[in-house]
Amino acid sequence: MTNLRHPLALLPLVALVVIALTALGGCNPREYAIDKAVASQVDFVPDPDHLGGWELQKITDRVYTFRWTWDRSLVVLTDEGFVVTDPYTPEAATLLKAALGKLAPGKPVHTMFYSHYHLDHVLGGAVLAPQHVVAHAGCERYWADLGDDKRIAQILRPTETITGDRVFHIGGVEIDLLDLGKTHTDTLYAFYLPGEKVLHTADLGLVRTVFPIGGPDMYTPGVLRQMDRLAKLDFDAWVPSHFGYGHKADFLEALEFARTVRRLSIESMEKYGVPSTGAGYVDAYRYVYDPLKARYGGYHGFDEEALFVVARSISGALLGY
Ligand SMILES: [Zn+2]
Incomplete structure:
Protein backbone atom coordinates (compact mmCIF):
# COMPACT_ATOMS: atom_id res chain seq x y z
CA MET A 1 0.00 0.00 0.00
CA THR A 2 1.11 3.54 -0.63
CA ASN A 3 2.33 5.56 2.33
CA LEU A 4 0.53 8.93 2.32
CA ARG A 5 1.58 10.05 5.78
CA HIS A 6 4.48 12.13 4.60
CA PRO A 7 3.65 15.41 2.80
CA LEU A 8 6.05 14.46 0.04
CA ALA A 9 3.69 11.63 -0.77
CA LEU A 10 1.70 14.28 -2.62
CA LEU A 11 4.52 14.92 -5.05
CA PRO A 12 3.39 12.11 -7.33
CA LEU A 13 0.12 13.98 -7.83
CA VAL A 14 2.01 16.92 -9.21
CA ALA A 15 3.91 14.57 -11.46
CA LEU A 16 0.61 13.00 -12.45
CA VAL A 17 -0.71 16.33 -13.63
CA VAL A 18 2.39 17.18 -15.62
CA ILE A 19 2.67 13.75 -17.19
CA ALA A 20 -1.03 13.62 -17.96
CA LEU A 21 -0.86 17.02 -19.62
CA THR A 22 2.13 15.94 -21.61
CA ALA A 23 0.34 12.83 -22.76
CA LEU A 24 -2.82 14.74 -23.61
CA GLY A 25 -0.98 17.45 -25.46
CA GLY A 26 1.90 15.51 -26.93
CA CYS A 27 4.09 18.48 -26.11
CA ASN A 28 6.47 19.66 -23.41
CA PRO A 29 5.04 19.89 -19.87
CA ARG A 30 5.92 23.52 -19.37
CA GLU A 31 3.89 24.62 -22.35
CA TYR A 32 0.81 22.76 -21.16
CA ALA A 33 1.13 23.41 -17.45
CA ILE A 34 1.85 27.11 -17.77
CA ASP A 35 1.18 28.52 -21.20
CA LYS A 36 -2.07 26.65 -21.83
CA ALA A 37 -3.66 25.72 -18.51
CA VAL A 38 -2.82 28.89 -16.67
CA VAL A 45 -12.98 33.97 -15.47
CA PRO A 46 -14.78 36.89 -17.08
CA ASP A 47 -13.93 40.50 -16.38
CA PRO A 48 -16.41 43.38 -16.75
CA ASP A 49 -15.58 43.83 -20.42
CA HIS A 50 -16.02 40.15 -21.25
CA LEU A 51 -19.36 39.73 -19.51
CA GLY A 52 -21.18 42.98 -20.11
CA GLY A 53 -20.88 44.60 -16.69
CA TRP A 54 -24.01 43.97 -14.65
CA GLU A 55 -27.73 43.22 -14.85
CA LEU A 56 -30.69 42.88 -12.50
CA GLN A 57 -32.90 39.95 -13.50
CA LYS A 58 -36.39 39.20 -12.20
CA ILE A 59 -37.13 35.70 -10.89
CA THR A 60 -40.48 36.18 -9.09
CA ASP A 61 -42.49 39.28 -8.13
CA ARG A 62 -40.38 39.57 -4.99
CA VAL A 63 -37.07 38.01 -5.97
CA TYR A 64 -34.38 39.27 -8.32
CA THR A 65 -30.78 38.36 -8.98
CA PHE A 66 -28.06 40.93 -9.51
CA ARG A 67 -25.15 39.81 -11.67
CA TRP A 68 -21.84 41.63 -11.86
CA THR A 69 -19.37 39.91 -14.18
CA TRP A 70 -19.51 36.28 -12.98
CA ASP A 71 -20.75 37.09 -9.45
CA ARG A 72 -24.42 36.86 -8.58
CA SER A 73 -26.38 38.10 -5.53
CA LEU A 74 -29.93 37.43 -4.49
CA GLU A 91 -17.49 48.16 -7.41
CA ALA A 92 -20.24 45.52 -7.53
CA ALA A 93 -21.92 46.89 -4.41
CA THR A 94 -21.98 50.42 -5.86
CA LEU A 95 -23.65 49.14 -9.02
CA LEU A 96 -26.09 47.06 -6.95
CA LYS A 97 -27.03 50.13 -4.91
CA ALA A 98 -27.80 52.05 -8.10
CA ALA A 99 -29.87 49.15 -9.42
CA LEU A 100 -31.88 48.93 -6.19
CA GLY A 101 -32.51 52.69 -6.27
CA LYS A 102 -33.94 52.35 -9.75
CA LEU A 103 -36.11 49.34 -8.88
CA ALA A 104 -37.68 50.90 -5.75
CA PRO A 105 -36.50 54.46 -5.14
CA GLY A 106 -35.94 55.31 -1.48
CA LYS A 107 -36.33 51.76 -0.20
CA PRO A 108 -33.55 50.90 2.28
CA VAL A 109 -31.57 47.70 2.49
CA HIS A 110 -33.09 46.02 5.53
CA THR A 111 -30.69 43.07 5.76
CA MET A 112 -27.53 41.94 4.04
CA PHE A 113 -26.61 38.28 4.49
CA TYR A 114 -23.10 36.95 3.93
CA SER A 115 -23.16 33.44 2.46
CA HIS A 116 -19.71 32.60 3.91
CA TYR A 117 -16.51 34.34 4.91
CA HIS A 118 -14.53 34.15 1.64
CA LEU A 119 -13.04 37.47 0.64
CA ASP A 120 -14.28 37.32 -2.94
CA HIS A 121 -17.87 37.55 -1.58
CA VAL A 122 -17.85 40.01 1.32
CA LEU A 123 -16.15 43.30 0.37
CA GLY A 124 -17.75 46.71 -0.10
CA GLY A 125 -21.11 46.20 1.60
CA ALA A 126 -20.95 49.53 3.48
CA VAL A 127 -22.13 51.41 0.41
CA LEU A 128 -25.48 49.60 0.66
CA ALA A 129 -25.98 50.94 4.21
CA PRO A 130 -27.87 47.85 5.38
CA GLN A 131 -29.75 48.12 8.69
CA HIS A 132 -28.75 44.56 9.61
CA VAL A 133 -25.77 42.46 8.55
CA VAL A 134 -25.96 38.73 9.27
CA ALA A 135 -23.21 36.13 8.92
CA HIS A 136 -22.20 32.75 10.29
CA ALA A 137 -20.46 33.11 13.64
CA GLY A 138 -17.38 31.36 12.25
CA CYS A 139 -16.65 34.19 9.80
CA GLU A 140 -15.07 36.52 12.36
CA ARG A 141 -12.47 33.91 13.29
CA TYR A 142 -11.26 33.66 9.70
CA TRP A 143 -11.29 37.43 9.18
CA ALA A 144 -9.18 37.80 12.35
CA ASP A 145 -6.72 35.23 10.97
CA LEU A 146 -6.46 37.24 7.77
CA GLY A 147 -5.73 40.50 9.54
CA ASP A 148 -2.66 41.23 7.38
CA ASP A 149 -4.83 41.28 4.25
CA LYS A 150 -5.73 44.89 3.45
CA ARG A 151 -9.09 43.81 2.05
CA ILE A 152 -10.33 42.94 5.55
CA ALA A 153 -10.93 46.67 6.14
CA GLN A 154 -13.46 46.60 3.29
CA ILE A 155 -15.75 44.15 5.10
CA LEU A 156 -18.82 45.70 6.71
CA ARG A 157 -18.91 43.68 9.93
CA PRO A 158 -22.00 41.70 10.97
CA THR A 159 -24.49 43.19 13.38
CA GLU A 160 -25.62 39.63 14.14
CA THR A 161 -23.80 36.32 13.88
CA ILE A 162 -25.62 33.00 13.86
CA THR A 163 -25.07 29.25 13.77
CA GLY A 164 -27.34 26.41 12.79
CA ASP A 165 -30.47 26.68 10.68
CA ARG A 166 -32.44 29.91 11.17
CA VAL A 167 -35.76 31.19 9.83
CA PHE A 168 -36.08 34.93 9.16
CA HIS A 169 -39.37 36.71 8.47
CA ILE A 170 -38.64 40.06 6.88
CA GLY A 171 -41.33 42.29 5.42
CA GLY A 172 -43.70 39.44 4.65
CA VAL A 173 -41.08 37.07 3.18
CA GLU A 174 -39.79 33.91 4.86
CA ILE A 175 -36.09 33.34 4.30
CA ASP A 176 -34.65 30.08 5.64
CA LEU A 177 -30.92 30.10 6.28
CA LEU A 178 -29.57 26.55 6.12
CA ASP A 179 -26.23 25.94 7.86
CA LEU A 180 -24.30 23.65 5.50
CA GLY A 181 -21.64 22.66 8.01
CA LYS A 182 -18.23 21.67 6.68
CA THR A 183 -18.66 21.99 2.93
CA HIS A 184 -17.20 25.04 1.22
CA THR A 185 -15.60 26.42 4.40
CA ASP A 186 -17.55 25.70 7.60
CA GLY A 195 -43.01 31.00 -0.45
CA GLU A 196 -41.15 32.00 -3.61
CA LYS A 197 -39.79 28.51 -4.34
CA VAL A 198 -36.30 29.94 -4.78
CA LEU A 199 -32.99 28.43 -3.61
CA HIS A 200 -29.81 30.52 -3.55
CA THR A 201 -26.48 28.77 -2.98
CA ALA A 202 -22.93 30.12 -2.87
CA ASP A 203 -20.09 28.11 -4.38
CA LEU A 204 -22.09 24.88 -4.24
CA GLY A 205 -22.69 23.75 -7.81
CA LEU A 206 -22.93 25.79 -11.02
CA VAL A 207 -25.25 25.67 -14.02
CA ARG A 208 -23.43 23.54 -16.63
CA THR A 209 -20.15 25.16 -15.65
CA VAL A 210 -16.99 23.71 -14.12
CA PHE A 211 -15.64 25.41 -10.99
CA PRO A 212 -12.36 27.25 -11.45
CA ILE A 213 -9.11 25.77 -10.13
CA GLY A 214 -10.79 22.54 -9.08
CA GLY A 215 -13.28 24.16 -6.69
CA PRO A 216 -11.22 25.71 -3.88
CA ASP A 217 -11.78 25.05 -0.17
CA MET A 218 -14.25 22.20 -0.70
CA TYR A 219 -14.83 19.27 1.64
CA THR A 220 -16.39 16.91 -0.88
CA PRO A 221 -18.21 14.48 1.46
CA VAL A 239 -29.63 30.88 -8.19
CA PRO A 240 -25.96 29.96 -7.72
CA SER A 241 -23.49 32.66 -6.73
CA HIS A 242 -21.55 32.50 -9.98
CA PHE A 243 -22.35 32.40 -13.70
CA GLY A 244 -25.89 31.56 -14.83
CA TYR A 245 -29.01 30.66 -12.88
CA GLY A 246 -31.66 28.09 -13.64
CA HIS A 247 -34.20 25.62 -12.34
CA LYS A 248 -34.22 22.72 -9.92
CA ALA A 249 -33.30 20.37 -12.77
CA ASP A 250 -30.05 22.33 -13.16
CA PHE A 251 -29.28 21.85 -9.47
CA LEU A 252 -29.89 18.11 -9.77
CA GLU A 253 -27.60 18.00 -12.80
CA ALA A 254 -24.89 19.84 -10.85
CA LEU A 255 -25.28 17.30 -8.07
CA GLU A 256 -24.96 14.43 -10.53
CA PHE A 257 -21.81 16.02 -11.98
CA ALA A 258 -20.30 16.31 -8.48
CA ARG A 259 -21.24 12.71 -7.68
CA THR A 260 -19.73 11.47 -10.94
CA VAL A 261 -16.42 13.25 -10.40
CA ARG A 262 -16.22 11.78 -6.89
CA ARG A 263 -17.17 8.25 -7.94
CA LEU A 264 -14.65 8.17 -10.79
CA SER A 265 -11.91 9.52 -8.53
CA ILE A 266 -12.54 6.90 -5.86
CA GLU A 267 -12.56 4.17 -8.51
CA SER A 268 -9.30 5.54 -9.92
CA MET A 269 -7.76 5.63 -6.45
CA GLU A 270 -8.87 2.04 -5.76
CA LYS A 271 -7.52 0.87 -9.10
CA TYR A 272 -4.22 2.78 -9.27
CA GLY A 273 -3.46 4.12 -5.76
CA VAL A 274 -0.56 6.53 -6.20
CA PRO A 275 0.98 4.97 -9.30
CA SER A 276 4.71 4.31 -9.42
CA THR A 277 5.21 4.65 -13.16
CA GLY A 278 4.57 7.42 -15.64
CA ALA A 279 2.13 5.29 -17.58
CA GLY A 280 0.28 4.57 -14.35
CA TYR A 281 -0.17 8.28 -13.70
CA VAL A 282 -1.62 8.83 -17.11
CA ASP A 283 -3.97 5.87 -16.67
CA ALA A 284 -5.17 7.18 -13.30
CA TYR A 285 -5.79 10.63 -14.72
CA ARG A 286 -7.52 9.38 -17.81
CA TYR A 287 -9.73 7.00 -15.83
CA VAL A 288 -11.43 10.13 -14.48
CA TYR A 289 -10.90 12.54 -17.35
CA ASP A 290 -12.14 10.48 -20.30
CA PRO A 291 -15.69 9.72 -19.06
CA LEU A 292 -16.03 13.29 -17.78
CA LYS A 293 -14.99 14.66 -21.16
CA ALA A 294 -17.45 12.37 -22.94
CA ARG A 295 -20.38 13.38 -20.75
CA TYR A 296 -19.61 16.93 -19.61
CA GLY A 297 -17.17 18.19 -22.25
CA GLY A 298 -19.70 20.82 -23.33
CA TYR A 299 -19.81 22.51 -19.93
CA HIS A 300 -18.46 26.04 -19.77
CA GLY A 301 -14.83 25.88 -18.74
CA PHE A 302 -14.48 22.11 -19.07
CA ASP A 303 -11.30 22.20 -21.13
CA GLU A 304 -9.78 25.03 -19.11
CA GLU A 305 -10.58 23.51 -15.71
CA ALA A 306 -10.49 19.72 -16.23
CA LEU A 307 -6.85 19.48 -15.19
CA PHE A 308 -7.53 21.17 -11.86
CA VAL A 309 -10.81 19.36 -11.18
CA VAL A 310 -9.39 15.90 -11.87
CA ALA A 311 -6.12 16.46 -9.98
CA ARG A 312 -7.94 17.91 -6.98
CA SER A 313 -10.59 15.23 -6.95
CA ILE A 314 -8.06 12.38 -7.13
CA SER A 315 -6.10 13.89 -4.25
CA GLY A 316 -9.38 14.29 -2.32
CA ALA A 317 -10.19 10.63 -2.88
CA LEU A 318 -6.70 9.60 -1.73
CA LEU A 319 -6.57 11.75 1.38
CA GLY A 320 -10.23 11.73 2.33
CA TYR A 321 -11.64 15.21 1.69
ZN1 LIG B 1 -16.18 30.75 -1.52
Whole structure:
Protein backbone atom coordinates (compact mmCIF):
# COMPACT_ATOMS: atom_id res chain seq x y z
CA MET A 1 0.00 0.00 0.00
CA THR A 2 1.11 3.54 -0.63
CA ASN A 3 2.33 5.56 2.33
CA LEU A 4 0.53 8.93 2.32
CA ARG A 5 1.58 10.05 5.78
CA HIS A 6 4.48 12.13 4.60
CA PRO A 7 3.65 15.41 2.80
CA LEU A 8 6.05 14.46 0.04
CA ALA A 9 3.69 11.63 -0.77
CA LEU A 10 1.70 14.28 -2.62
CA LEU A 11 4.52 14.92 -5.05
CA PRO A 12 3.39 12.11 -7.33
CA LEU A 13 0.12 13.98 -7.83
CA VAL A 14 2.01 16.92 -9.21
CA ALA A 15 3.91 14.57 -11.46
CA LEU A 16 0.61 13.00 -12.45
CA VAL A 17 -0.71 16.33 -13.63
CA VAL A 18 2.39 17.18 -15.62
CA ILE A 19 2.67 13.75 -17.19
CA ALA A 20 -1.03 13.62 -17.96
CA LEU A 21 -0.86 17.02 -19.62
CA THR A 22 2.13 15.94 -21.61
CA ALA A 23 0.34 12.83 -22.76
CA LEU A 24 -2.82 14.74 -23.61
CA GLY A 25 -0.98 17.45 -25.46
CA GLY A 26 1.90 15.51 -26.93
CA CYS A 27 4.09 18.48 -26.11
CA ASN A 28 6.47 19.66 -23.41
CA PRO A 29 5.04 19.89 -19.87
CA ARG A 30 5.92 23.52 -19.37
CA GLU A 31 3.89 24.62 -22.35
CA TYR A 32 0.81 22.76 -21.16
CA ALA A 33 1.13 23.41 -17.45
CA ILE A 34 1.85 27.11 -17.77
CA ASP A 35 1.18 28.52 -21.20
CA LYS A 36 -2.07 26.65 -21.83
CA ALA A 37 -3.66 25.72 -18.51
CA VAL A 38 -2.82 28.89 -16.67
CA ALA A 39 -3.36 31.31 -19.54
CA SER A 40 -6.75 29.72 -20.26
CA GLN A 41 -7.97 30.91 -16.85
CA VAL A 42 -8.21 34.39 -18.34
CA ASP A 43 -10.84 33.17 -20.79
CA PHE A 44 -12.74 31.27 -18.12
CA VAL A 45 -12.98 33.97 -15.47
CA PRO A 46 -14.78 36.89 -17.08
CA ASP A 47 -13.93 40.50 -16.38
CA PRO A 48 -16.41 43.38 -16.75
CA ASP A 49 -15.58 43.83 -20.42
CA HIS A 50 -16.02 40.15 -21.25
CA LEU A 51 -19.36 39.73 -19.51
CA GLY A 52 -21.18 42.98 -20.11
CA GLY A 53 -20.88 44.60 -16.69
CA TRP A 54 -24.01 43.97 -14.65
CA GLU A 55 -27.73 43.22 -14.85
CA LEU A 56 -30.69 42.88 -12.50
CA GLN A 57 -32.90 39.95 -13.50
CA LYS A 58 -36.39 39.20 -12.20
CA ILE A 59 -37.13 35.70 -10.89
CA THR A 60 -40.48 36.18 -9.09
CA ASP A 61 -42.49 39.28 -8.13
CA ARG A 62 -40.38 39.57 -4.99
CA VAL A 63 -37.07 38.01 -5.97
CA TYR A 64 -34.38 39.27 -8.32
CA THR A 65 -30.78 38.36 -8.98
CA PHE A 66 -28.06 40.93 -9.51
CA ARG A 67 -25.15 39.81 -11.67
CA TRP A 68 -21.84 41.63 -11.86
CA THR A 69 -19.37 39.91 -14.18
CA TRP A 70 -19.51 36.28 -12.98
CA ASP A 71 -20.75 37.09 -9.45
CA ARG A 72 -24.42 36.86 -8.58
CA SER A 73 -26.38 38.10 -5.53
CA LEU A 74 -29.93 37.43 -4.49
CA VAL A 75 -32.18 40.49 -4.09
CA VAL A 76 -35.50 40.23 -2.25
CA LEU A 77 -38.03 43.04 -2.30
CA THR A 78 -39.85 42.95 1.05
CA ASP A 79 -42.34 45.30 2.69
CA GLU A 80 -39.60 46.52 5.06
CA GLY A 81 -36.87 47.03 2.49
CA PHE A 82 -34.46 45.00 0.42
CA VAL A 83 -32.75 41.85 1.53
CA VAL A 84 -29.52 41.20 -0.35
CA THR A 85 -26.81 38.57 -0.21
CA ASP A 86 -23.07 39.00 -0.75
CA PRO A 87 -21.82 42.40 -1.99
CA TYR A 88 -18.65 40.83 -3.52
CA THR A 89 -16.63 44.01 -4.18
CA PRO A 90 -16.97 47.78 -3.67
CA GLU A 91 -17.49 48.16 -7.41
CA ALA A 92 -20.24 45.52 -7.53
CA ALA A 93 -21.92 46.89 -4.41
CA THR A 94 -21.98 50.42 -5.86
CA LEU A 95 -23.65 49.14 -9.02
CA LEU A 96 -26.09 47.06 -6.95
CA LYS A 97 -27.03 50.13 -4.91
CA ALA A 98 -27.80 52.05 -8.10
CA ALA A 99 -29.87 49.15 -9.42
CA LEU A 100 -31.88 48.93 -6.19
CA GLY A 101 -32.51 52.69 -6.27
CA LYS A 102 -33.94 52.35 -9.75
CA LEU A 103 -36.11 49.34 -8.88
CA ALA A 104 -37.68 50.90 -5.75
CA PRO A 105 -36.50 54.46 -5.14
CA GLY A 106 -35.94 55.31 -1.48
CA LYS A 107 -36.33 51.76 -0.20
CA PRO A 108 -33.55 50.90 2.28
CA VAL A 109 -31.57 47.70 2.49
CA HIS A 110 -33.09 46.02 5.53
CA THR A 111 -30.69 43.07 5.76
CA MET A 112 -27.53 41.94 4.04
CA PHE A 113 -26.61 38.28 4.49
CA TYR A 114 -23.10 36.95 3.93
CA SER A 115 -23.16 33.44 2.46
CA HIS A 116 -19.71 32.60 3.91
CA TYR A 117 -16.51 34.34 4.91
CA HIS A 118 -14.53 34.15 1.64
CA LEU A 119 -13.04 37.47 0.64
CA ASP A 120 -14.28 37.32 -2.94
CA HIS A 121 -17.87 37.55 -1.58
CA VAL A 122 -17.85 40.01 1.32
CA LEU A 123 -16.15 43.30 0.37
CA GLY A 124 -17.75 46.71 -0.10
CA GLY A 125 -21.11 46.20 1.60
CA ALA A 126 -20.95 49.53 3.48
CA VAL A 127 -22.13 51.41 0.41
CA LEU A 128 -25.48 49.60 0.66
CA ALA A 129 -25.98 50.94 4.21
CA PRO A 130 -27.87 47.85 5.38
CA GLN A 131 -29.75 48.12 8.69
CA HIS A 132 -28.75 44.56 9.61
CA VAL A 133 -25.77 42.46 8.55
CA VAL A 134 -25.96 38.73 9.27
CA ALA A 135 -23.21 36.13 8.92
CA HIS A 136 -22.20 32.75 10.29
CA ALA A 137 -20.46 33.11 13.64
CA GLY A 138 -17.38 31.36 12.25
CA CYS A 139 -16.65 34.19 9.80
CA GLU A 140 -15.07 36.52 12.36
CA ARG A 141 -12.47 33.91 13.29
CA TYR A 142 -11.26 33.66 9.70
CA TRP A 143 -11.29 37.43 9.18
CA ALA A 144 -9.18 37.80 12.35
CA ASP A 145 -6.72 35.23 10.97
CA LEU A 146 -6.46 37.24 7.77
CA GLY A 147 -5.73 40.50 9.54
CA ASP A 148 -2.66 41.23 7.38
CA ASP A 149 -4.83 41.28 4.25
CA LYS A 150 -5.73 44.89 3.45
CA ARG A 151 -9.09 43.81 2.05
CA ILE A 152 -10.33 42.94 5.55
CA ALA A 153 -10.93 46.67 6.14
CA GLN A 154 -13.46 46.60 3.29
CA ILE A 155 -15.75 44.15 5.10
CA LEU A 156 -18.82 45.70 6.71
CA ARG A 157 -18.91 43.68 9.93
CA PRO A 158 -22.00 41.70 10.97
CA THR A 159 -24.49 43.19 13.38
CA GLU A 160 -25.62 39.63 14.14
CA THR A 161 -23.80 36.32 13.88
CA ILE A 162 -25.62 33.00 13.86
CA THR A 163 -25.07 29.25 13.77
CA GLY A 164 -27.34 26.41 12.79
CA ASP A 165 -30.47 26.68 10.68
CA ARG A 166 -32.44 29.91 11.17
CA VAL A 167 -35.76 31.19 9.83
CA PHE A 168 -36.08 34.93 9.16
CA HIS A 169 -39.37 36.71 8.47
CA ILE A 170 -38.64 40.06 6.88
CA GLY A 171 -41.33 42.29 5.42
CA GLY A 172 -43.70 39.44 4.65
CA VAL A 173 -41.08 37.07 3.18
CA GLU A 174 -39.79 33.91 4.86
CA ILE A 175 -36.09 33.34 4.30
CA ASP A 176 -34.65 30.08 5.64
CA LEU A 177 -30.92 30.10 6.28
CA LEU A 178 -29.57 26.55 6.12
CA ASP A 179 -26.23 25.94 7.86
CA LEU A 180 -24.30 23.65 5.50
CA GLY A 181 -21.64 22.66 8.01
CA LYS A 182 -18.23 21.67 6.68
CA THR A 183 -18.66 21.99 2.93
CA HIS A 184 -17.20 25.04 1.22
CA THR A 185 -15.60 26.42 4.40
CA ASP A 186 -17.55 25.70 7.60
CA THR A 187 -19.31 29.09 7.49
CA LEU A 188 -21.59 28.42 4.52
CA TYR A 189 -25.30 29.22 4.45
CA ALA A 190 -27.83 28.39 1.74
CA PHE A 191 -30.89 30.63 1.35
CA TYR A 192 -34.27 29.03 0.79
CA LEU A 193 -37.42 31.07 0.19
CA PRO A 194 -40.25 28.53 0.47
CA GLY A 195 -43.01 31.00 -0.45
CA GLU A 196 -41.15 32.00 -3.61
CA LYS A 197 -39.79 28.51 -4.34
CA VAL A 198 -36.30 29.94 -4.78
CA LEU A 199 -32.99 28.43 -3.61
CA HIS A 200 -29.81 30.52 -3.55
CA THR A 201 -26.48 28.77 -2.98
CA ALA A 202 -22.93 30.12 -2.87
CA ASP A 203 -20.09 28.11 -4.38
CA LEU A 204 -22.09 24.88 -4.24
CA GLY A 205 -22.69 23.75 -7.81
CA LEU A 206 -22.93 25.79 -11.02
CA VAL A 207 -25.25 25.67 -14.02
CA ARG A 208 -23.43 23.54 -16.63
CA THR A 209 -20.15 25.16 -15.65
CA VAL A 210 -16.99 23.71 -14.12
CA PHE A 211 -15.64 25.41 -10.99
CA PRO A 212 -12.36 27.25 -11.45
CA ILE A 213 -9.11 25.77 -10.13
CA GLY A 214 -10.79 22.54 -9.08
CA GLY A 215 -13.28 24.16 -6.69
CA PRO A 216 -11.22 25.71 -3.88
CA ASP A 217 -11.78 25.05 -0.17
CA MET A 218 -14.25 22.20 -0.70
CA TYR A 219 -14.83 19.27 1.64
CA THR A 220 -16.39 16.91 -0.88
CA PRO A 221 -18.21 14.48 1.46
CA GLY A 222 -19.92 17.46 3.11
CA VAL A 223 -20.73 19.07 -0.23
CA LEU A 224 -22.42 15.90 -1.52
CA ARG A 225 -24.32 15.37 1.74
CA GLN A 226 -25.63 18.94 1.81
CA MET A 227 -26.48 19.00 -1.90
CA ASP A 228 -28.51 15.83 -1.27
CA ARG A 229 -30.29 17.67 1.52
CA LEU A 230 -31.04 20.72 -0.63
CA ALA A 231 -32.25 18.52 -3.49
CA LYS A 232 -35.14 17.43 -1.28
CA LEU A 233 -36.46 21.02 -0.97
CA ASP A 234 -39.39 22.24 -3.04
CA PHE A 235 -38.06 24.98 -5.33
CA ASP A 236 -38.44 26.07 -8.94
CA ALA A 237 -35.60 28.56 -9.35
CA TRP A 238 -31.97 27.91 -8.40
CA VAL A 239 -29.63 30.88 -8.19
CA PRO A 240 -25.96 29.96 -7.72
CA SER A 241 -23.49 32.66 -6.73
CA HIS A 242 -21.55 32.50 -9.98
CA PHE A 243 -22.35 32.40 -13.70
CA GLY A 244 -25.89 31.56 -14.83
CA TYR A 245 -29.01 30.66 -12.88
CA GLY A 246 -31.66 28.09 -13.64
CA HIS A 247 -34.20 25.62 -12.34
CA LYS A 248 -34.22 22.72 -9.92
CA ALA A 249 -33.30 20.37 -12.77
CA ASP A 250 -30.05 22.33 -13.16
CA PHE A 251 -29.28 21.85 -9.47
CA LEU A 252 -29.89 18.11 -9.77
CA GLU A 253 -27.60 18.00 -12.80
CA ALA A 254 -24.89 19.84 -10.85
CA LEU A 255 -25.28 17.30 -8.07
CA GLU A 256 -24.96 14.43 -10.53
CA PHE A 257 -21.81 16.02 -11.98
CA ALA A 258 -20.30 16.31 -8.48
CA ARG A 259 -21.24 12.71 -7.68
CA THR A 260 -19.73 11.47 -10.94
CA VAL A 261 -16.42 13.25 -10.40
CA ARG A 262 -16.22 11.78 -6.89
CA ARG A 263 -17.17 8.25 -7.94
CA LEU A 264 -14.65 8.17 -10.79
CA SER A 265 -11.91 9.52 -8.53
CA ILE A 266 -12.54 6.90 -5.86
CA GLU A 267 -12.56 4.17 -8.51
CA SER A 268 -9.30 5.54 -9.92
CA MET A 269 -7.76 5.63 -6.45
CA GLU A 270 -8.87 2.04 -5.76
CA LYS A 271 -7.52 0.87 -9.10
CA TYR A 272 -4.22 2.78 -9.27
CA GLY A 273 -3.46 4.12 -5.76
CA VAL A 274 -0.56 6.53 -6.20
CA PRO A 275 0.98 4.97 -9.30
CA SER A 276 4.71 4.31 -9.42
CA THR A 277 5.21 4.65 -13.16
CA GLY A 278 4.57 7.42 -15.64
CA ALA A 279 2.13 5.29 -17.58
CA GLY A 280 0.28 4.57 -14.35
CA TYR A 281 -0.17 8.28 -13.70
CA VAL A 282 -1.62 8.83 -17.11
CA ASP A 283 -3.97 5.87 -16.67
CA ALA A 284 -5.17 7.18 -13.30
CA TYR A 285 -5.79 10.63 -14.72
CA ARG A 286 -7.52 9.38 -17.81
CA TYR A 287 -9.73 7.00 -15.83
CA VAL A 288 -11.43 10.13 -14.48
CA TYR A 289 -10.90 12.54 -17.35
CA ASP A 290 -12.14 10.48 -20.30
CA PRO A 291 -15.69 9.72 -19.06
CA LEU A 292 -16.03 13.29 -17.78
CA LYS A 293 -14.99 14.66 -21.16
CA ALA A 294 -17.45 12.37 -22.94
CA ARG A 295 -20.38 13.38 -20.75
CA TYR A 296 -19.61 16.93 -19.61
CA GLY A 297 -17.17 18.19 -22.25
CA GLY A 298 -19.70 20.82 -23.33
CA TYR A 299 -19.81 22.51 -19.93
CA HIS A 300 -18.46 26.04 -19.77
CA GLY A 301 -14.83 25.88 -18.74
CA PHE A 302 -14.48 22.11 -19.07
CA ASP A 303 -11.30 22.20 -21.13
CA GLU A 304 -9.78 25.03 -19.11
CA GLU A 305 -10.58 23.51 -15.71
CA ALA A 306 -10.49 19.72 -16.23
CA LEU A 307 -6.85 19.48 -15.19
CA PHE A 308 -7.53 21.17 -11.86
CA VAL A 309 -10.81 19.36 -11.18
CA VAL A 310 -9.39 15.90 -11.87
CA ALA A 311 -6.12 16.46 -9.98
CA ARG A 312 -7.94 17.91 -6.98
CA SER A 313 -10.59 15.23 -6.95
CA ILE A 314 -8.06 12.38 -7.13
CA SER A 315 -6.10 13.89 -4.25
CA GLY A 316 -9.38 14.29 -2.32
CA ALA A 317 -10.19 10.63 -2.88
CA LEU A 318 -6.70 9.60 -1.73
CA LEU A 319 -6.57 11.75 1.38
CA GLY A 320 -10.23 11.73 2.33
CA TYR A 321 -11.64 15.21 1.69
ZN1 LIG B 1 -16.18 30.75 -1.52
